[in-house]
Amino acid sequence: MVVVDLLLFMPLSLLSAVIVADTDNAQGLLFAVPAVAQVIWSQIYILPLAMRRRYPQSAALTFVALCMLHMIFGPSLMLTDAVALVMLYSVIVYGDPRNTRAFIALSFVMALLATMAITSSYTIGSLLSPSDDGNSWLGYKSCSTASRSIVTLPCLLDVSDNVSAVLILFFVCLICVVIMAFWQRARMYTVRMMKERNASLEARQREEAHIAALAERRRIARDMHDVVAHTLSTIIVQSDAGRYAGSHDIAIAKSTMQTIHHESDTALRDMRRLLGIFEDAGGQSSESVTDSKDSEKESSRSGSEQLAAAPDAAGNPHFDDALALIQEHDRIPLNPAIVHRIDGTPEPNELSDEASTAAYRVLQESLSNINKYAGRNAKVWVDEQWSSTGLQLNIRDDGLGAKSSEDGHQAGFGLMGMKERVQSLGGSVRSGPLPTGGFEVQAVIPFATRQQDRTTRNSDSPADAALKTRVPAMLQRLRSKPFDQAPSAAGKRFNRIERMSQWSERHYTLIDTMIMLLTIILGIWSTALWTPLITLSDLLPVTESSAPVSAAMVILVTVPPLSFRRRFPQSCAAIIVIASTLQLLCIPDIFIVNMLALFFLHAVILLGPVKRIRWAIVTAFGMCVLLGIKLFVATYWGYPTLILSLFKAPLLNSDSTDSLSASLTFAFVIGLGTMALCGATIASALWTRTKGTNALVLREREEALRQEEEQQRLLATSMERDRIGNAIQHEVTSTLKAVKQKAADGLNTLEQCLDNPDTDNTLDAQESFAAIGKEGRLALAHMRRLLRILRESRSDGDLGTTEGNAAAGGKGSSGDTAGLELSPAPTLEEQLRHISKV
Numbered sequence: 001m002v003v004v005d006l007l008l009f010m011p012l013s014l015l016s017a018v019i020v021a022d023t024d025n026a027q028g029l030l031f032a033v034p035a036v037a038q039v040i041w042s043q044i045y046i047l048p049l050a051m052r053r054r055y056p057q058s059a060a061l062t063f064v065a066l067c068m069l070h071m072i073f074g075p076s077l078m079l080t081d082a083v084a085l086v087m088l089y090s091v092i093v094y095g096d097p098r099n100t101r102a103f104i105a106l107s108f109v110m111a112l113l114a115t116m117a118i119t120s121s122y123t124i125g126s127l128l129s130p131s132d133d134g135n136s137w138l139g140y141k142s143c144s145t146a147s148r149s150i151v152t153l154p155c156l157l158d159v160s161d162n163v164s165a166v167l168i169l170f171f172v173c174l175i176c177v178v179i180m181a182f183w184q185r186a187r188m189y190t191v192r193m194m195k196e197r198n199a200s201l202e203a204r205q206r207e208e209a210h211i212a213a214l215a216e217r218r219r220i221a222r223d224m225h226d227v228v229a230h231t232l233s234t235i236i237v238q239s240d241a242g243r244y245a246g247s248h249d250i251a252i253a254k255s256t257m258q259t260i261h262h263e264s265d266t267a268l269r270d271m272r273r274l275l276g277i278f279e280d281a282g283g284q285s286s287e288s289v290t291d292s293k294d295s296e297k298e299s300s301r302s303g304s305e306q307l308a309a310a311p312d313a314a315g316n317p318h319f320d321d322a323l324a325l326i327q328e329h330d331r332i333p334l335n336p337a338i339v340h341r342i343d344g345t346p347e348p349n350e351l352s353d354e355a356s357t358a359a360y361r362v363l364q365e366s367l368s369n370i371n372k373y374a375g376r377n378a379k380v381w382v383d384e385q386w387s388s389t390g391l392q393l394n395i396r397d398d399g400l401g402a403k404s405s406e407d408g409h410q411a412g413f414g415l416m417g418m419k420e421r422v423q424s425l426g427g428s429v430r431s432g433p434l435p436t437g438g439f440e441v442q443a444v445i446p447f448a449t450r451q452q453d454r455t456t457r458n459s460d461s462p463a464d465a466a467l468k469t470r471v472p473a474m475l476q477r478l479r480s481k482p483f484d485q486a487p488s489a490a491g492k493r494f495n496r497i498e499r500m501s502q503w504s505e506r507h508y509t510l511i512d513t514m515i516m517l518l519t520i521i522l523g524i525w526s527t528a529l530w531t532p533l534i535t536l537s538d539l540l541p542v543t544e545s546s547a548p549v550s551a552a553m554v555i556l557v558t559v560p561p562l563s564f565r566r567r568f569p570q571s572c573a574a575i576i577v578i579a580s581t582l583q584l585l586c587i588p589d590i591f592i593v594n595m596l597a598l599f600f601l602h603a604v605i606l607l608g609p610v611k612r613i614r615w616a617i618v619t620a621f622g623m624c625v626l627l628g629i630k631l632f633v634a635t636y637w638g639y640p641t642l643i644l645s646l647f648k649a650p651l652l653n654s655d656s657t658d659s660l661s662a663s664l665t666f667a668f669v670i671g672l673g674t675m676a677l678c679g680a681t682i683a684s685a686l687w688t689r690t691k692g693t694n695a696l697v698l699r700e701r702e703e704a705l706r707q708e709e710e711q712q713r714l715l716a717t718s719m720e721r722d723r724i725g726n727a728i729q730h731e732v733t734s735t736l737k738a739v740k741q742k743a744a745d746g747l748n749t750l751e752q753c754l755d756n757p758d759t760d761n762t763l764d765a766q767e768s769f770a771a772i773g774k775e776g777r778l779a780l781a782h783m784r785r786l787l788r789i790l791r792e793s794r795s796d797g798d799l800g801t802t803e804g805n806a807a808a809g810g811k812g813s814s815g816d817t818a819g820l821e822l823s824p825a826p827t828l829e830e831q832l833r834h835i836s837k838v
Helices: 002-021 035-045 047-051 056-073 079-094 097-124 153-203 205-246 250-275 286-305 319-331 353-373 401-407 414-423 451-459 462-478 496-506 508-526 543-558 560-564 569-586 592-607 610-637 642-647 660-691 695-755 762-792 802-807 828-837
Strands: 337-343 379-386 390-397 428-433 439-446 532-534
Touching (some): 035 079, 079 153, 153 205, 153 496, 205 353, 205 414, 205 762, 250 695, 319 337, 319 353, 353 379, 353 390, 353 414, 496 508, 508 560, 543 560, 543 592, 569 642, 592 660, 610 660, 695 762
Antiparallel strands (some): 428 439
């Protein structure tokens, strides 16, 4: 800012020195001031301009002091006195808003003092240097008297008129500057606020990517618990039940073993969906195909004993399958009995996909915990309460409750993941032991849409609903894009002028429409719009009828897009390019209204996409070249339009044509002048865009930053998912495949038992179930350690302790920039060894 002000100060200083040096002695309050002294005063007087934006208040006070000195000891009126308006504008716009009123009052006081000094020096004369003829009254015949003590009434009237005129001129100038300053200050604070927000967006991109990676970590941990840990818990319970069934009923034991096999197979498929791994370019690997075939074989063997959940296209189960989940739970031996009650009209379709999956996972996790911790002979109640706002799900038991933790186990990540799922949807989860024994989980899950919206949607026909949706959407699209504005100036509420400035900035499309209508009205009233800048229609036979019609067509196409030049800059610029091209080809004259094309060029350069700026510049200069060609063809060959030159013989050396050199000179000068205007417009737009002083430019920048931020989040999420997937691929698949293999071996043993009923193989069956249970418990313990790593370690692979991560707040160290990088993490084996040491 200081450099720009200095660059403005230097030419103004030279200009004032050149102008003042050629003037005669100037009148001062005390004595006449020669030209040299005037030059010195003018240079000193404009010195504060250099600091008007860096130190506005100090510069303004310095200027006031210099003004007092020059009114007393220097000339009463100088060319550089106009700098006072600039200083007042600067101190209002850039100074402290709390001191604005004081500076405005000071400016009016100085205007009054300046009026008195000017009137005194140019009416009475300098007090210490009387005029040569001894007459000290100057400028008025009514005051021509040899005695100063005699003042006539006409003289007083003339002097008072002069004072009033000067004072009114000063006050009008000050009021205009104050209004302009307030108008600009409101916009400046909005621009400043938007710049700070954009800078904040740029600064937090790394942090947002880091947070996205952490969120993806927690999502994977939550889903891994729901998919793998739940499966392992079910396998353990079923293996214990299978050991009992193996000694009494081989058929039930076989059914239980088939369920174990299917559970592990389903968990493997869910892990592929969760991590997005094991897929080749064709979308499915050979391993996936093999497992799918095994799943089909298993499906033919187990029949209705498959998993209860029916996943959607994304692989997530829905609450529609809650009843099947409860029935599957009841089929497992030794599981607590469930009492299922429904209150209200079930509307599972009104739940969003995420809400439906969350409700299913809440029920699944609650039943899994009941199987593990409620104890034997416990009863379970599952209550669904459907209302107009959503679903309330209560799962409680009368089991051990708080006593279940006496064996030393701690709460895992199931309840944590359950709360995270539901809270992200705007619901809530409460869980805990009951005073009378047992445990209760209560979840409130809202609907995806309001009941009123659903009623309206059901009452309207599809055509009416589409019309009600599209019309407001079209009207909303035509309106100005909303953006946030500064609520106050440094804590001080905006005045009416500033609020009006914000209103006009916010409703820029309406302002442009008003400008367009005013342009049409003034153009029709003054006939300025259709006044030709370059007249070529006299080359046609019928000039009187063609010129007004052509002008009307140009006006109808060129002026209306002014309303949307800032809302749709590219579309409006394209309309003007097409219209201008057709005009240059088909219409003889160039009208004043064509100058409006510069506004569209400025808008598309300022507000259009960066990648289109080059094409806009090339198109603008191309239109200038086409204008030069049109002028050359018209002046040399006599064709008023380019279209005629394509279909008629040349009219060379006709009476209406010029020489080759004159035609080339005329076309070159006009084309080059048009290029200069376009170049100045482009430079102005690029300067404003680069400086970032336009709220619409900053809004577009903010939207681009938010889109980039979202892309960075997705990238960080994908990187974290890929890294975790590659790391735990062996861990998870080897665990589940081991359980699956033991289940397959157990099935072979049980089939041998069924094929040879005379042979007592119950001991082998019990050992198979025991091996599966042991493998499942080891795998579950290992899985919990993996979940702990995913929940508590940072995404940058830091192997800090749980306490260290808690102290970091889950965001890493604030002072370590490298800590936010998504660098490759240590392997899970290394993390497991570290956790075991801790």
